[in-house]
């Protein structure tokens with residue numbers, strides 16, 4: 001399996017004389033920052049999925065919307081593919097460039113245009129970092145709820161394109177639930193407004209369609225986000241378990257009891273140790289699994305919920321339960337979780353982060369399945385994930401320099417995703433399909449559904465110039481991949497009975 005653009009499977013791309021294109025674009029937009037020398041292009045070869053790299057034909061770093069507009073019109077006229085990039089933290093190769101395309105970097109659009117405390121909204125440019133929105137809103141007692149662990153770096157434009165989630169999305173929703181309006185440019189440079197300041201707007205819900213469309217339908221140039229009032233109180237419980245299955249069952253019991261925590265996250269022993277070694281969060285390194293459960297709201301409700309959840313955790317078999325004693329300890333507990341990916345990066349030369357969702361009731365069974373697959377492929381897997389919404393992030397540890405290990409990691413990742421689909425889940429929870437999971441789309445959707453996705457794409461971008469080869473596989477690719485469609489577990493994952 002390879003994540004490079006494959007013209008045989010993904011459709012041919014137009015070929016151009018690079019020097020002529022650079023000269024033409026330079027003449028059209030003399031003040032556009034344009035990189036085309038090989039050494040300048042290197043930093044843009046990959047996103048967060050760094051095992052796969054492609055040198056783009058050129059990189060454009062516009063600073064004004066009119067420049068983006070002119071560039072898109074130019075690309076349409078010359079039939080040149082365009083890949084958008086925000087901060088490049090994506091984990092599915094969504095911003096991986098094309099050898100035959102322009103990489104359009106939106107990072108310079110980093111201004112917060114307006115904060116309206118009364119309406120509880122902020123109007124921001126697409127390159128604004130996720131965390132910067134909450135920082136700017138803090139003096140008003142407000143914040144932006146979706147908080148990907150990469151929030152210090154990732155951009156809101158990338159969040160919209162990936163429908164990003166985070167620790168607090170269980171209670172407060174994903175990006176799609178926290179934005180009101182986006183301004184986009186279509187591939188031919190038309191400016192469109194999707195959504196409105198009101199909660200609903202007439203016509204098809206194009207904002208929902210666009211959110212999570214991975215740079216394939218248009219370029220985000222402005223986002224209006226919702227801001228929430230900071231909860232009066234927030235407490236975090238840290239529960240230890242001697243068995244990961246018990247921790248999985250505890251998650252279902254908490255939600256089943258009608259408590260919706262602000263965040264409900266699980267880490268297994270490998271990730272607990274890695275995070276503790278890195279962050280000194282105060283985690284119990286001997287626990288097989290921990291659950292971090294945040295309860296927020298009015299002070300009296302939080303106290304009551306803490307008692308209820310504490311009792312549920314004890315009944316579920318928690319061996320120890322601690323409540324963060326002050327804000328500093330609460331932040332430390334979360335810092336361990338939020339830094340778990342880089343922490344795992346310290347214990348392995350490479351890791352490959354998967355992202356699948358499953359129904360919560362299947363957590364224990366799927367974790368057992370992952371452990372068995374890990375043994376079968378001879379690669380360690382660290383589990384750290386949004387347990388409350390069933391969004392798994394198995395991190396497959398490997399060494400890209402060891403012959404065959406990358407292939408084994410990919411194969412193991414594919415099996416894990418197919419396991420998620422087989423139990424009624426999906427191949428992505430928040431990281432998107434990008435280049436990485438394009439083959440697994442053939443397992444998730446049937447050919448009629450994939451044909452419909454292509455028709456939607458064609459309505460925005462008939463010449464398929466925006467981010468081609470990502471997100472939606474061609475039917476040819478699915479036929480070649482030989483995948484069986486396993487929607488709702490209708491077809492069996494061969495080993496499912498074992499787990």
Ligand SMILES: Cc1cc2nc3c(=O)[nH]c(=O)nc-3n(C[C@H](O)[C@H](O)[C@H](O)COP(=O)(O)OP(=O)(O)OC[C@H]3O[C@@H](n4cnc5c(N)ncnc54)[C@H](O)[C@@H]3O)c2cc1C
Pocket residue numbers: 047048083084085086087088089090091093094095106126147148149150153154155156157158159160161162163164165166167214215216218219220221341342430431467
């Ligand atoms: C350590 C780590 C932790 C992470 N944790 C989380 C997490 O908890 N939750 C989560 O959801 N994700 C997480 N991610 C993944 C990543 O941060 C998110 O997918 C994020 O939304 C990507 O934003 P970005 O600005 O880096 O986008 P990029 O990686 O630059 O691009 C991502 C996609 O968006 C498109 N795009 C970017 N900007 C625009 C634009 N202006 N218009 C149109 N399309 C655009 C690109 O074409 C690409 O398809 C994590 C990543 C890392 C490295």
